[in-house]
Amino acid sequence: MRVMDCTARISATPDAAPYPGPVRLVTWNVNSIRTRVDRVLAFLDRSQADVLAIQETKCRDDQFPTAAFEAAGYEVAHFGLSQWNGVAIASRVGLDDVATRFPGQPGFAKTLAGDSPDALLAVDPPIEARAIGATCGGVRVWSLYVPHGRALDDPHYTYKLAWLDALRTAAQTWADAGDPVALTGDWNVIPFDTDVYDPAAFVGRTHVSPPERAAFHAFADAGYTELTRQFLPAEHLYTYWDYQQLAFPRNKGLRIDFCWASPALAPRATGAVIDRDERKGKGASDHVPVIVDLAD
DNA sequence: ATGGTAGCTGTGCTA
Numbered sequence: 072m073r074v075m076d077c078t079a080r081i082s083a084t085p086d087a088a089p090y091p092g093p094v095r096l097v098t099w100n101v102n103s104i105r106t107r108v109d110r111v112l113a114f115l116d117r118s119q120a121d122v123l124a125i126q127e128t129k130c131r132d133d134q135f136p137t138a139a140f141e142a143a144g145y146e147v148a149h150f151g152l153s154q155w156n157g158v159a160i161a162s163r164v165g166l167d168d169v170a171t172r173f174p175g176q177p178g179f180a181k182t183l184a185g186d187s188p189d190a191l192l193a194v195d196p197p198i199e200a201r202a203i204g205a206t207c208g209g210v211r212v213w214s215l216y217v218p219h220g221r222a223l224d225d226p227h228y229t230y231k232l233a234w235l236d237a238l239r240t241a242a243q244t245w246a247d248a249g250d251p252v253a254l255t256g257d258w259n260v261i262p263f264d265t266d267v268y269d270p271a272a273f274v275g276r277t278h279v280s281p282p283e284r285a286a287f288h289a290f291a292d293a294g295y296t297e298l299t300r301q302f303l304p305a306e307h308l309y310t311y312w313d314y315q316q317l318a319f320p321r322n323k324g325l326r327i328d329f330c331w332a333s334p335a336l337a338p339r340a341t342g343a344v345i346d347r348d349e350r351k352g353k354g355a356s357d358h359v360p361v362i363v364d365l366a367d
Numbered sequence: 368a369t370g371g372t373a374g375c376t377g378t379g380c381t382a
Contacts, residue, residue, distance in 0.1 A: 102382085103374055127382090129375060154375040219382065259382095313382085314372040357373080357382085 090164040093341075094208040094365045095119060098255040098328055100126040100216070100311075100358035104159070107356055108136045112143050114349060114360060121164045122207045124214030126257045126358075128157030135159065148205050156200040158216050158256070164208030172198050173213065174244075175237040179230050201234070210336060210365065211245070215256030220277035228277060231259070235286035242333070243293045251336035253365075254295070257311075257358065258329050260287040265306035266326035278327065296337035298330045298363045303343050310345055311358045319350050328361045339365045 097120040101107045104125065115123060128135060128151050135149040144163050150171040151157030160166065178196030201216040215238070220231040238254070245252045261278045264270040273279045291297070309324025318324065332340060344362040349355065 106374070127374095154377095155381070221381090314374095316371055318372095 090208045092164075092208070093121075093367060094164060094210055095121045095362060096124070096207075096210065096212065096253055096255065096330070096365060097122065097360050097362045098124040098126070098214065098257075098330060099360040100257040100328065100356060102127050102129070102356040102358065104128040104135060104157075105130055107354070108139055110349075110354060110356075112139060114346075115143060115145065115161075118346070118360065118362065120360075120362070121162065122210070122212055123161040123360075124212060124255045125159040125161065126157075126214060126216040128159055129154050130157055148203060150200045150203045152200045156216055158200055158203045158214045160203055160205045160207065160212055160214050162205065162207040162212075165206070167206045168204075170204040171200075171202070173202050173204065173238060173241045175240055176202060177230065177233045177237055179218070179227070202238075209251065211250050211252045213252070213254050213256070215254060215258070217257060217259045219259050220283070223275065223277060223280060231277070232282055232286055235260075235283075236289075239286070239289045239293055242290060242295060242331070246294045246333045246335075249335050250333060251339070252333035253330055253336060253363075254290070254332075255330040255361075255363075256328065258287060258327055260284065261325055261327060262287050262329075266309075268307070268309075268321075268323040268325075278325070290331045294334045295331040296334075296340075298332050298337065298340045299343045299345065299361055300329070301337075301340065301343070302363075303345060308345055309347075310361055312350055314357050328358055330361065330363050332363075336365065339367070341366050 145161040146166040148169040149159040178198045180196035204213045218231040220228040310328035312319040312324040342364045346360040349359040
């Protein structure tokens, strides 16, 4: 584990950047922050994370345990509308210019029996709490919870593809601008057959379909680098294990949590870790933290 | 064997 030198973060002059130095960036789908807050704070202390991108907080803004994070030395920005979804960024290296959606992010409108086509066209689909961005330690961090998709013939699947395509379009503009951007979170895509315990079990299901995989790999075409793959190329390294059917003891997992880095950021990466131990014991999330280290 | 688990303003929905 890296030994932190806190004095290195104090500016030498008032004009210097407030938080020079490396950034340890973590993404973690915590599956309810209120249930998991003690475990998350213990992880922050143990890992010495500088920035934590959180998904599935499962709460509204007024329910988020902000005080506990602040007591641990982290600022927090959270976007949650209900008991579903919810994303946040906790940072001890600054937290500026918070955005709760990316440009062009589609919403999702539930259709009800009896809705006429005209009525549906009139609906401006509400944005879901699946993306939050902030500038932390000089890095533009996006905590992302990509729609699951549910099934290939479900409207949520079409929504998932549109959501990923809109994100890629935004990501392209950021890359073209030369911004140091990290797109980190739960992507709900299994990019390769070697990222799943049994590809045959996923035939005809979401996460592995060619359009989903194409939408994921399109970020490489936009110039981005997936940092966990760069440092952890081994097959069958998982970040998620279902709660059911003893999936974790049997190591029947999926690799679905990733960090895409823009061209300006990717060269700064020095390593990545999947904290598999965090899936152990009582009260674990079904996802584990995924850590990337970024140099100056 | 059509189950199993976890979380949520839960008697069903979402993953």
